[in-house]
Every structure is written in structure tokens, then in C-alpha cells.
Amino acid sequence: MPTHRLKEYYSRPYVRAILIMFIIIMAITCAMGWVVVGFMNMSGGPASEIMEALEQTVLVFTIASAPLIAITLSVIFYSLTGWKHSSGEEPPMQDSPAIRTNPVAVISWITATSLLAGFLVVWGLIELATITSSSYGSVSANQQPNSKKAIDINVTGQQWVWTFEYPGQEGITSPKLVVPIDTPLYFNVTSVDVIHNFWVVELGIKIDANPGAITNTGVTPNKLGTFNIRCAELCGMHHAYMETEIQVVTQEEFDSWVRDKGGKRTA
Amino acid sequence: MTAVVFEQPAVLQPKQHGKPGGFLRHTSIFTGLAGGIVLATITYMIGSKLVPWGTQNADFSQVGLNALIAATMFAWVIGFMAGIGAFAGPIRWALGHDLTHDDAEYMAGKDQGKFRYWKYTTDHKVVGTQYFVMVLVLLGLGGFLAMLIRTELGWTWSELFDPNFYNSIIGTHGIVMVVAMIIVVTGPLGNFIMPLMVGARDMAFPRLNALSFWLLFAAVPPLVATLFMGGIRDGWSVYQPLATQAGMGMVGYQVLIIVFAFSTGVASVNLITTAVTMRARGMNWSRVPIFVIGIIASSVMGLVWFPMYQWSQILAMSDLVVNSSFFNPVAGGSVWLYENLFWLLAHPEVYVIVVPATAGILELMTVFLRKPLFSYKLAIAGFAGVVGISAIVWVHHMYMTGFAPQVGYPFMLSTELISIPFGFLVLVALGTMWRGKVWTRLPMMCVYAVIWNKVIGGITGVYLSDVPVDQYMHGSMFVVAHFHFMLMGAGLFGAMAAISYWFPKMCGRMLNERIGSIGFWTAFAGFQITFFSMFVAGLQGQPRRVLQFDNMFNVSNWISTIGAYIIGIGMLIFLYAIITSWRGKTYAPANPWGAKTLEWQTETPVPLENFPVLPVVTSDPYGYGVPDPYDAIEKELARDDNAAKVPQ
Numbered sequence: 001m002p003t004h005r006l007k008e009y010y011s012r013p014y015v016r017a018i019l020i021m022f023i024i025i026m027a028i029t030c031a032m033g034w035v036v037v038g039f040m041n042m043s044g045g046p047a048s049e050i051m052e053a054l055e056q057t058v059l060v061f062t063i064a065s066a067p068l069i070a071i072t073l074s075v076i077f078y079s080l081t082g083w084k085h086s087s088g089e090e091p092p093m094q095d096s097p098a099i100r101t102n103p104v105a106v107i108s109w110i111t112a113t114s115l116l117a118g119f120l121v122v123w124g125l126i127e128l129a130t131i132t133s134s135s136y137g138s139v140s141a142n143q144q145p146n147s148k149k150a151i152d153i154n155v156t157g158q159q160w161v162w163t164f165e166y167p168g169q170e171g172i173t174s175p176k177l178v179v180p181i182d183t184p185l186y187f188n189v190t191s192v193d194v195i196h197n198f199w200v201v202e203l204g205i206k207i208d209a210n211p212g213a214i215t216n217t218g219v220t221p222n223k224l225g226t227f228n229i230r231c232a233e234l235c236g237m238h239h240a241y242m243e244t245e246i247q248v249v250t251q252e253e254f255d256s257w258v259r260d261k262g263g264k265r266t267a
Numbered sequence: 268m269t270a271v272v273f274e275q276p277a278v279l280q281p282k283q284h285g286k287p288g289g290f291l292r293h294t295s296i297f298t299g300l301a302g303g304i305v306l307a308t309i310t311y312m313i314g315s316k317l318v319p320w321g322t323q324n325a326d327f328s329q330v331g332l333n334a335l336i337a338a339t340m341f342a343w344v345i346g347f348m349a350g351i352g353a354f355a356g357p358i359r360w361a362l363g364h365d366l367t368h369d370d371a372e373y374m375a376g377k378d379q380g381k382f383r384y385w386k387y388t389t390d391h392k393v394v395g396t397q398y399f400v401m402v403l404v405l406l407g408l409g410g411f412l413a414m415l416i417r418t419e420l421g422w423t424w425s426e427l428f429d430p431n432f433y434n435s436i437i438g439t440h441g442i443v444m445v446v447a448m449i450i451v452v453t454g455p456l457g458n459f460i461m462p463l464m465v466g467a468r469d470m471a472f473p474r475l476n477a478l479s480f481w482l483l484f485a486a487v488p489p490l491v492a493t494l495f496m497g498g499i500r501d502g503w504s505v506y507q508p509l510a511t512q513a514g515m516g517m518v519g520y521q522v523l524i525i526v527f528a529f530s531t532g533v534a535s536v537n538l539i540t541t542a543v544t545m546r547a548r549g550m551n552w553s554r555v556p557i558f559v560i561g562i563i564a565s566s567v568m569g570l571v572w573f574p575m576y577q578w579s580q581i582l583a584m585s586d587l588v589v590n591s592s593f594f595n596p597v598a599g600g601s602v603w604l605y606e607n608l609f610w611l612l613a614h615p616e617v618y619v620i621v622v623p624a625t626a627g628i629l630e631l632m633t634v635f636l637r638k639p640l641f642s643y644k645l646a647i648a649g650f651a652g653v654v655g656i657s658a659i660v661w662v663h664h665m666y667m668t669g670f671a672p673q674v675g676y677p678f679m680l681s682t683e684l685i686s687i688p689f690g691f692l693v694l695v696a697l698g699t700m701w702r703g704k705v706w707t708r709l710p711m712m713c714v715y716a717v718i719w720n721k722v723i724g725g726i727t728g729v730y731l732s733d734v735p736v737d738q739y740m741h742g743s744m745f746v747v748a749h750f751h752f753m754l755m756g757a758g759l760f761g762a763m764a765a766i767s768y769w770f771p772k773m774c775g776r777m778l779n780e781r782i783g784s785i786g787f788w789t790a791f792a793g794f795q796i797t798f799f800s801m802f803v804a805g806l807q808g809q810p811r812r813v814l815q816f817d818n819m820f821n822v823s824n825w826i827s828t829i830g831a832y833i834i835g836i837g838m839l840i841f842l843y844a845i846i847t848s849w850r851g852k853t854y855a856p857a858n859p860w861g862a863k864t865l866e867w868q869t870e871t872p873v874p875l876e877n878f879p880v881l882p883v884v885t886s887d888p889y890g891y892g893v894p895d896p897y898d899a900i901e902k903e904l905a906r907d908d909n910a911a912k913v914p915q
Contacts, residue, residue, distance in 0.1 A: 004907075005904050005908075008900065008904060039807055040806050040807075042806075042819070043807060050738070053735065054735045057733060057735055057736050058730055058736060061730060061733065061736075062726070065725075065726055069722055069726055071697075072693060072697060072718065072722055073719070073722060075700060075701065076700065076715050079703065079705060079715075080705075083702060083705065084704045085704065085705050085706075085707050086704060086706050087706070087707050090861075091637075091706065091860060091861030092704065092706050094637075094704065095637040095638070095891050095892045095893045096637045096702065096703040096704045096891070096892055096893070097638070097702055097892055097893060097894070097897070098638065098639055098893060098895065099639070099641060099698065099701060099702070099895060100639050100641070100642070100643075101641060101698075102642075105694070105698060106642055106645055109690070109691075109694045110687075110690075110691070113686070113690035117683050117686050117687050120729065120733070121679065121680050124679050124683065124733045124734065124735070125679065127733070127735045128675055128676065128679065128734045128735055131735045131738075132672065194506075194508055194512070195509065195602060197667065197741075199810070201739075201808040202808075204735075204738050204739050205738055206667050206738045206742070207667060207669045208667055208668040208669050210668070210669065211508060211597070211602065212596025212597065213596070213602075213603075213669075215668075215669030216669070228808060228817075230810050231810065232667075232742030232743065233742055234437075234501060234812040235509060236434070236509055236512060237430040237431050239812065239813060240430075240810075240813035240814040240815045240816065241815065243817075
């Protein structure tokens with residue numbers, strides 16, 4: 001499109017107003033990304049690389065979809081405030097311009113939304129592949145643990161408690177999860193009655209606990225502290241109270257906790 | 268609109284057996300209720316002799332009781348349908364007694380006054396009105412239960428309700444609202460307005476039309492009865508094997524779904540056939556109003572996917588009643604099979620709800636903006652794309668079930684692709700709005716609210732479509748807020764826009780706009796408060812369907828509860844506007860909005876066979892607008908460009 005036509009277009013009052021609104025709304029929308037992440041971190045996270053990665057995804061997705069949100073909202077706001085109104089009981093005498101279609105608008109919209117969706121898909125697929133490898137990385141294809149010796153933990157949900165068993169530590173069991181920092185954890189999750197959902201909130205992992213099946217997930221905590229484990233699948237009367245905590249401690253504290261429980265770490 | 272009179276050749280009438288209407292002269296909702304109660308009581312008496320209370324099987328579970336309740340509930344449905352005369356048609360057919368014209372007119376409610384609303388009436392306008400009242404009742408019930416949920420969640424530090432009762436409130440709220448939202452546009456407007464819009468005298472299958480409504484009516488009492496029988500304690504998705512613990516309450520849910528699926532199937536076939544085959548002369552596919560396209564799209568999805576849901580409940584009922592083990596992992600069943608069958612409908616169901624409301628909005632925007640619909644073909648492509656892709660996205664509800672971790676990849680792809688056809692519809696809305704002079708009446712103002720809600724629902728949906736982010740957000744209050752933005756914010760508020768637009772035609776009165784607007788905007792404000800703070804609760808990590816929660820969620824839940832009460836007040840005001848306007852004396856002219864679609868071209872109230880003379884369509888219904896003033900400038904610039912191109 002020649003520049004003098006763009007200039008003519010830009011000289012129309014509504015185009016300028018919508019552009020300004022577009023920029024403002026886009027800035028607000030991008031800022032909302034950080035607000036969302038801020039709320040996600042209110043309980044003390046992120047406590048693992050997975051959680052950091054998915055918070056990054058939230059930010060990226062917010063920024064990527066901001067232009068489309070901004071154009072939609074600025075048009076409806078301008079329609080409410082800028083273009084003329086008519087009120088009254090009778091239908092307005094004066095019709096609006098008969099714009100049946102606009103090939104430029106249609107083609108650029110389809111291109112833009114397709115590019116956006118394509119970007120989200122590609123980002124999501126790469127992200128998922130990365131997270132999957134870091135979730136399950138504690139037992140990689142050649143059975144060689146990533147960095148340290150991974151800890152296997154058998155998670156059992158039942159109405160309405162969680163039980164954690166450490167088969168590598170002589171099978172000690174505990175109603176709360178105590179794990180050493182920077183060590184890959186590998187969870188075998190199952191249930192004895194109905195479907196539960198094992199959600200380690202600040203570590204960003206979640207998997208259903210199904211009766212009659214074992215599901216797997218894994219994570220490497222990288223922050224000391226006490227975090228929440230909640231059941232995220234309605235599991236009956238006391239579903240709301242089916243929560244416990246995960247304590248991420250140093251290796252020494254973990255070893256002494258294991259000894260107190262009567263187990264020892266089998267090298 | 269040109270009217271041409273066609274000569275109608277005389278048709279040979281079949282023999283009239285007895286008075287017009289036959290058996291149906293004696294039936295009404297009251298004989299239906301009597302039939303249902305009698306047959307249910309007989310079934311219960313006989314059944315309780317065969318399997319007395321407390322009968323146990325080898326596993327000590329009370330299978331006999333569930334079987335008894337299921338048989339009683341089905342007996343109620345069959346007795347009711349027999350009592351209201353639903354089987355009169357097939358029996359006449361079997362006896363070879365064809366309907367005469369007088370029979371058909373009697374069944375359409377001719378000369379029966381208001382009593383026709385209480386009968387098995389085939390007139391599409393009567394059925395549409397019956398659906399309308401039914402929807403209001405269901406939304407009232409679901410809304411009341413929502414208030415109870417928010418009351419419990421606002422009442423922190425103690426349990427207001429028994430946990431089992433609270434769980435059954437959640438489940439009942441969910442399923443009542445899902446049923447109400449599925450029918451809220453296609454029921455009243457699809458039945459009442461759509462045949463008028465395509466210029467037909469009635470639906471393609473008038474008796475099936477009555478059947479679909481009364482099946483729905485018969486399915487509701489079993490659902491309400493569950494509240495007194497242990498309830499649906501498992502959310503509306505009733506995942507197995509938790510559902511088997513709920514016992515009797517589950518039976519009511521299953522009966523509801525099995526019967527409602529028949530009702531939906533019958534209604535979908537009827538709507539599709541009417542729109543495809545009964546359009547007025549000259550209304551070719553490029554002249555069909557976009558609302559009709561939306562109704563077809565929604566019906567196609569309902570027709571194809573509802574059987575999945577129905578079968579999931581038939582198998583679940585078999586587990587409960589005869590101890591089969593389709594979904595019982597202890598005996599070799601699969602909980603993942605249930606989840607797949609369920610979500611095969613339950614995701615397309617979201618589009619079944621949102622698509623007709625969206626189509627209604629697009630339809631009414633053209634009227635209030637006095638502009639043609641922007642890029643009609645793009646809108647059709649959008650609906651077609653949504654219908655097509657909706658078939659292959661259901662697993663995004665199951666990312667975290669672990670049934671196949673690799674399945675996340677293809678379903679993330681399809682889920683994010685469905686945003687492209689939905690984006691088409693957004694462009695159609697924005698393009699129609701572009702440079703339009705708005706006539707600021709209530710239906711149009713609702714459109715702004717709906718687009719805002721769709722934007723919020725859309726961006727939060729972007730997060731949830733992503734598998735890694737779902738590791739945090741799945742099963743949290745964030746999801747609840749997201750789907751309320753789509754189903755309520757886009758679906759229900761869109762339906763309110765459509766209902767206030769077509770209210771003058773349906774009810775023959777103008778909707779009181781002052782009171783209606785106050786109600787709508789109060790509800791809208793409350794809606795934003797409720798669900799934005801629910802987003803916050805979800806992001807902080809509050810799981811859904813809980814009764815109590817950690818102290819860190821207190822503030823967001825209190826705000827959410829206050830917002831919910833505001834929604835409740837707003838909705839009651841809107842309901843008041845509907846009821847008082849309907850009973851009022853502000854009669855509506857035939858075409859109060861100056862619209863060009865066919866339903867406004869006939870008189871109000873609409874006569875028995877809709878049009879004295881069937882209309883003939885000569886153009887598409889969007890012939891609004893004046894030549895664009897900028898076109899002159901464009902032409903001038905184009906001329907300059909061409910002049911510049913001429914070699915010197």
C-alpha cells in the first residue's frame with residue numbers, strides 16, 4: 001500500500017484514537033502477565049525449574065496474545081465512546097456505512113491469528129517436551145540419573161489422606177513429604193479407592209492418582225521451605241481437607257530424618 | 268420483500284376418526300402427572316416386593332435398592348409421557364389412522380386459548396414458549412444452588428452445610444446449569460424464532476418438537492429428587508468410581524442424562540431438518556440469517572456427540588444397578604474409559620452452548636448498528652471450523668489424568684487451533700461494529716458486555732490449553748472462573764441479549780428496558796467481581812469443589828461471595844423485568860427494531876401458521892447501510908495511483 005494512502009488512513013480521527021487505545025491496552029495486558037505470576041507466587045513459589053518454566057510460559061502467552069486482545073477491546077471501547085450513538089424508541093433513520101467485507105482486514109486477521117496460534121503451539125510443544133524430560137529425567141533412557149541419585153517415592157491417595165513411601169530408604173512411610181533439595185524426585189502415584197489428584201502446588205506438578213493404575217511424574221525442587229500438597233480432584237466428603245505438606249530440606253537434614261524414621265539411604 | 272400468491276391445489280384428506288385431536292383431547296400435563304405418579308407407584312410397590320430395602324449382593328452393596336429406584340424413575344418418565352399423550356401419534360400410525368388437517372390444527376393448539384401451553388401441543392411457538400419458561404425455572408434453581416455454594420465458601424472457618432450435602436449442591440448446580448444453558452438459546456429461540464426466520468409454517472416434525480420438550484420436562488423431577496436421596500456428590504462430571512459411592516442420588520442423574528439425550532437428539536434432528544429443507548422460496552444458502560447457521564452448527568454438535576454422554580451414563584447405571592464393571596478398576600474396568608466417553612460430549616457441549624448465543628449476537632448487531640454483517644462467509648467458515656475441530660479437542664480436560672502422557676501433544680495442537688475459527692467470529696463482530704452508529708438499546712449494550720467476557724475467557728483459555736501450565740491450573744478455581752466466563756459470560760449474557768432482542772416477537776410485549784438494563788448491568792458488575800477474585804483464588808492455588816480452604820484464600824473468597832450476591836440481585840431484577848413486561852400492557856409492534864429478517868415481517872402475536880402467505884426472499888437479510896463516505900476518497904486515491912502508473 002503506497003504511503004500516501006496510509007497517510008490518508010492515519011488522518012482519519014478514529015484510526016488515531018484506536019491506535020492510542022491499542023497501545024495503552026496492550027501495555028496493561030502485558031503488565032497483567034506479571035500480576036498473574038505474582039499471584040501464583042504468593043504462597044512461596046516457584047520452588048522448581050518446572051514451576052519457573054510454566055510461569056515463563058504464562059508471561060510469554062500473555063504478551064503474545066496481547067495485540068489481539070488490545071485490538072478487540074480498543075474497537076469495542078471506541079464503538080462505545082467514539083462513533084456516534086442514537087437512542088430513542090424508533091429505529092434510527094440514518095444507516096451506517098454498508099461495509100460488506102474488507103479483504104485486507106480479513107486476510108491480515110487470519111494471518112495474525114494463525115501466526116499467534118502457531119506460535120502458541122510451537123512454544124507449548126517445546127515447553128512440554130522440556131518439562132517432560134525434566135519430570136521423567138530422573139530415570140532417563142539409559143537408566144543413568146541426571147546428576148544425583150534420584151529418589152523414588154510411591155504416593156498413595158486414599159480417602160482422605162496421602163501416604164508417601166520411600167522404597168529406596170528401606171520402605172519408610174510418612175504422611176508428609178520430606179525431600180532433599182536439588183535431588184530429582186520420581187513419583188509413582190496411585191490410589192486405593194477413588195480418583196485423587198496429586199498436586200504439589202509450588203513445584204508445579206500435578207497428576208491423577210487412579211485406582212488400579214500407576215501414573216508417574218517427577219520434579220527437582222530447588223528451593224528450601226515448606227510447600228503445599230493438595231488433592232485437586234473431587235474425591236468425596238472430605239476432599240477439601242485432603243492436603244499435606246512437602247518439606248524441602250538439605251541433604252543432611254533429610255538423611256537424619258530418614259534415620260529417625262528407621263531407614264537408611266541405600267546408596 | 269415481495270409476496271407472491273401461489274395457487275394451492277386441493278389435497279385429498281384422510282378419513283376423520285372421531286373428533287379432531289382424538290385421544291389428545293383428553294390429555295394434558297395433569298393426566299401426564301397422574302400417569303407418571305401412578306406408574307411409578309405401581310413399579311415401586313412391585314419392585315419393593317422383589318428386592319426389599321436392604322437387599323445386598325455378595326459384595327454387601329445395596330444393588331437392589333438402586334435397581335428399584337432406577338425402575339421407578341423410568342416408570343415415572345414413561346407414565347408421564349403416556350399420560351400426556353406422547354404415544355397417541357405412533358399408536359394412530361400403527362392403526363392406520365392418518366392425521367387429518369383438523370387433527371393437525373387441533374394438535375397445534377387451535378382455539379384452545381392459554382390451555383394449549385399445558386398440553387402436548389405441536390405448534391413451534393407454543394413449544395418455544397414452554398422451553399422459555401422451563402429455562403427460567405432451571406436457571407432459577409441453578410442460580411439458587413450457586414448462591415448456596417458461595418454462601419458456604421464465604422462462611423470461612425466452619426462448615427455451614429454437611430460436606431456430603433455441599434458436594435451434592437455442587438453437582439446439582441453444575442448439571443442443572445449445563446442443561447439450562449444447552450437449551451437456553453436453541454430451546455426458546457431455536458423453536459420459536461428459527462422457523463419464522465426461515466419463513467416456514469412450523470417445524471419439520473411438529474410432534475417430535477412437542478416430544479423433545481416434554482421429555483425434558485419429565486427428566487427434571489428425577490434430578491430434583493436426587494437432592495433428597497443423597498444427591499450427586501461428584502460434581503457434574505461424576506467421575507467413576509466415586510460415583511458408585513453416591514448410590515441412589517446417582518440414579519437420578521443418570522436417568523436425567525439418558526432421557527435428556529433423547530430430548531436433545533430429537534430436537535437437533537428437528538432443527539436441522541427445518542433449517543435445511545423448509546426455507547422460504549429464494550432463501551438460498553447465501554441468504555440464510557447467521558442465527559440459523561448458528562442453530563444448525565449447535566444442533567449438529569449435539570446430535571453427533573450427545574450419544575457418547577448418554578452411553579457413558581447407561582454403562583455407569585449398569586455398573587450401579589446390575590454390578591457390571593465397565594468403570595470399576597477392581598473388577599477390570601477403566602476409569603479412563605469413563606472420562607473419555609464423558610468428555611467426548613462434554614467438550615463439544617461448551618460449543619453447543621456458546622455457538623448459538625454468539626450467532627444471536629451477530630444477528631442482532633446488524634440491526635442495532637444498521638450495517639450489513641461483516642464478511643458473512645468468514646462467519647460461516649468460523650462456525651464450520653468450530654464444529655469440525657470441536658470433535659478432536661476433548662482430551663484437554665484430561666491432560667493431568669496420566670492415561671497417556673504423549674497424548675498431550677496432539678490435543679494441545681488441536682485445542683490451540685480451534686482459536687483460529689473462533690477468531691473469525693471475533694473479526695466478524697468487530698468488522699460489523701467498525702464505524703457503525705450504535706443504536707443504544709439493551710440488546711446491543713449486552714453485546715459489549717459479552718465481547719468483553721469472551722476476551723477474558725479467551726486469554727485465560729490460552730493458558731489452560733497449554734499442558735505445562737495446566738500442571739498448575741488444572742482442577743483449580745482458575746478453571747472454574749475461566750469456564751464461567753465462557754459459559755455464563757458469553758453464553759448466558761449472550762442469551763440474555765438474544766432474549767431481550769426477540770422478546771417483543773415471542774411475548775408480544777416490549778421488554779421494560781430501564782429495569783432490564785439495571786438488572787443486566789448489576790449482574791454484569793457482580794459477575795466481574797465474583798470471577799476475577801475467583802481467578803485470584805485459583806492462581807494462589809485453591810482447588811475447585813472444596814468446602815473449606817486455607818486462610819490465604821479468605822479474602823478472595825469473601826469478595827467472590829459478595830460479587831455472587833450482586834449477580835443474584837441483578838438476575839432477579841432482570842427476571843422481574845421479564846415477568847412484569849410479559850404480564851404488562853406495552854404491546855409490541857410487529858417490527859419494533861426495523862429489522863429485515865423474516866420473523867419481524869409477520870404480525871405480532873404470530874398467527875397460527877405464521878404467515879398468511881408464505882414469503883419469497885429476493886435478497887440477503889443484511890441490506891442495511893448507506894454508501895461509505897470514505898469510498899469516494901478511496902476512489903480518488905486509486906485514480907491517482909493509476910495515473911501515476913501511466914508511463915510518461
